[in-house]
Amino acid sequence: MTEPFLQIRGLRKDYGIVTAVSDVNITVERGEFMTFLGPSGSGKSTTLYILAGFENPTAGDILLNGESLISTPSHKRNIGMVFQRYTLFPHLSVGENIAFPLKVRRWGKAAIDAKVKQMLGLVRLEGFEDRKPAQMSGGQQQRVALARALAYDPPVLLMDEPLSALDKKLREEIQHEIRRIHQETEVTILYVTHDQEEALRLSDRIAVFSKGVIDQIGTGPELYANPSNRFVASFIGDSDFVTCKIISMRDGRAALSIGSGPVIHGVPVHGKNVEGGMAALMLRPERLSLSRAAVGEGAFGLSAKVTDITFLGSNIHVAALAPSGETLSVRLPFGHEAAAGLSRGDTIFLGFDPESAHVFCG
Amino acid sequence: MLLNFERLGAWKWILLVITGLTAAFLILPILFIAALSFGSSQWLIFPPPSWTLQWYTAFFADPRWLEAAWTSFRIAVMVTVLSVLIGLVASFGLVRGRFIGKEALRALFLTPMILPVVVLAVALYAFFLRIGLNGTTTGFVIAHLVVALPFSILSITNALEGFEKSIEDAAVLCGAHPLEAKIRVTLPAISHGLFSAAIFSFLTSWDEVVLAIFMASPTLQTLPVKIWTTLRQDLTPVIAAASTLLVIVTIALMLLAALVRKGLKS
């Protein structure tokens, strides 16, 4: 059996009485794009900084190709990193910035020149060699930072919210570039972000951080389709939550009812057994169907009053108030027949496929 | 309206006249001294009856003036080097450190700036009498270092606070030893702060009068002390010549500072 490429084992970091991360375990394959996703304060950056060697873990270990990195100082870890803030060396030109890691590694001049040229090609900034960082846009600076971090062919590249200072359009453009560069170089990337869309767009797998622990690791579709708890469900994709009553639980499926509505069977359920008690039913706005009349049985059990209708280009967003006082949102494609003539105050009936919903107990 | 120059109306002219007069008030005495240094009148009559270089000749012919100038320069250079070095190291501690009493320490380092120099001069004079440092170069350097250091610490902590620490971290991750990262990345990035620390330190020592009067001995005196003792006797135009030379040094340093600032920006 071969050794996994990168292993984070039982990592823990305390600052005095505050625990920043605890019991973080991740195994990353060579060439994988792994994203740490979570809100600020969830411990994702701390984990990354421990990997970089800027922080020492309180407990746990990091193994690269089976060897512990913990006692190796940052400058000997041979890890690449792109930071949240612009970190180009302001007094050096673009070319000199990319050459910096090679110079400290005592490469020959010819080899450095060739490598700088190659890296500029990789990030599509040929001809920018002599520019100073101050003469470049934020997006260009981060591309140079990427080139600098990859110039010495590090086995692992860390990226700490590298696009958070850029505007949305530029961000998407560079996300594209990062994907392409990941494919071209096959470098293993650990990427930190709080932006779920960015995580979904870029990653092979996502580790969702919350309050210092990893809630779930999986591919984007896995996390979306099978969130393991309420936090993951609300963080990946949009979601509505409705209080429901659990009637029975068996084999990971629940039968439940909402308010005085009919019993709905076969909803995937997570958490401890609370038969007879209350739980949160999670629905995806785009998987809800909307009807103007209470037709049929079962499926259209939930009635609500329209409070707002928003046109968002390809989508129409309908906000509705359930009798329980909970607000639900429904997303319909533009031109959907159910939306025609809909106005504020109308009563609507919502239905869903039990397979697309989840119940979180406790 | 009041903060729009073009729409101030008549007030604009009042402000301009006051500003013009103030500028004249500030610059004319200096120009006046410069002019008198070339005037032939021993009694500093203005306008001078005729023009001459005799006061400059007298200045350069007198070894005591030259020696004083050389002493001033020597001391100022030593103060500059020490002040920037000690200030640099201390600034790293003050900006990057997280220890108890850090802010109090910073305040302590800056107090020599607000304390009346005459108090420090008298206190140091008494202390140096005891340990035999009065009238020595070491004594001069220490005294001037105490008042120059706050300027260094202010300039360098300012620059270091404006420097993004991640840039140094990036250099370390690129493979540079933390010390190499500081020397090759952080120092060039805060060079404007180091430079103004150097200029301020140099000028502080070079122009310093009060401490110098107390530290000086008949065999060791700086240019300001020499001017001071001469002034107490008479207003000889040689002082005008010496003063003009001092002004030229100041202007040269100011231009240098402006040039370097411009060079650093581009």
Added chain:
Amino acid sequence: MATLTDPSGIAGTVKPRIVRQYNFAQTMPALVLILVFFVLPVFALLLRSVLEPQPGFGNYAELLGSTTYLKIFLNTFVVSALVTAVSLAIGFPVAWALAIMPSRLSSVVFAILLLSMWTNLLTRTYAWMVLLQRTGVINKSLMGLGLIDEPLPLVNNLVGVTIGMTYIMLPFIILPLYGVIRRIDPAILQAAALCGATRWQALTRILIPLAAPGMVSGALMVFVMSLGYFVTPALLGGTANMMLAELIAQFVQSLVNWGMGGAAALVLLVVTLTLYALQLRLFGPARMGGR
């Protein structure tokens, strides 16, 4: 609580291991210098005021009980107050003009301000000694214009000191005030005009109140610096019109009376630090400078 734990949220919280002790050690050379050659000598001097010639507060009784010394204190306060008032009266319009002038013009004035500030103090004082003397340009011009018959006594008295010190203090009030006025949003004054305020009302009710913190803080700074000034009063004031700093120097240099010198130094120190603390209290940390 959440942001406490995320290094990406706060600049510079990411620290490698042993840093704390190491960072503190970095401040040691400066700390030793300041403690040994600043704190210790000053305390030693102040101590002598209650120990010499014999332990007790005799020096203070003598200092505060004698009309000669009280006159010196009075001189010091009056001159400092005058210098502060005149500097403020001239400094405010100049700072105001600088804040709104086209930059071509203001950069010339700035160059003059900086040159004046950095010109050797003795040079500047010397210039005024020459200008103000009996046969100096100013007396000659005034006589030439027929405004006076006899030369005015402008030097070796407090008039000379006030002129010379104002000359030195002006940049110290103009520069910070400029900063304060510069930060006032012009839209506020446009709003005042739209509300119906005349220029005079806008000046007295909006601009001056907005600039007031800067004026008070600059004035305090100039006042404190003036209190401890030595060179200019010594050269322009003459022996009959001594100020506090000269008194301290004289006790030590001519009279070799360390007890009285220490006592006078303490008086100056207490007043200076009290005013500085007031300034900190009112406006937070500000830069001060003095010689």
